[in-house]
Amino acid sequence: MKYNFMEIFNKLTLEEASDFFDSCYENVVKSNTELMKKVAKTLVNYKSGINNIIKYGINNAKAERFNGAIQRLNHIAQGYRKFDNLMMAILF
Secondary structure, eight states: OHHHHGGGGGOSSHHHHHHHHHHHHHHHHHSSOHHHHHHHHHHHHTHHHHHHHHHHOOOSHHHHHHHHHHHHHHHHTTOOSSHHHHHHHHHO
């Protein structure tokens, strides 16, 4: 069910994706898997965000990568005593 749902990102139009989302949701709700039902109900709350990803092709991957780099800097230095030192490391 999980891998089937991931096909939504291969849909070319928003209408196709929305119809696919609705059919996947119906299949999961009719199944006997309680955990998948819980996940499906959660995804319904994020349907507009999923549609926006498909419509605009924008995500927060660059921000997450940048945050990860900052965390690695902080880990390598085992923390900074002053915030200014961390900022200098980030800007460098």
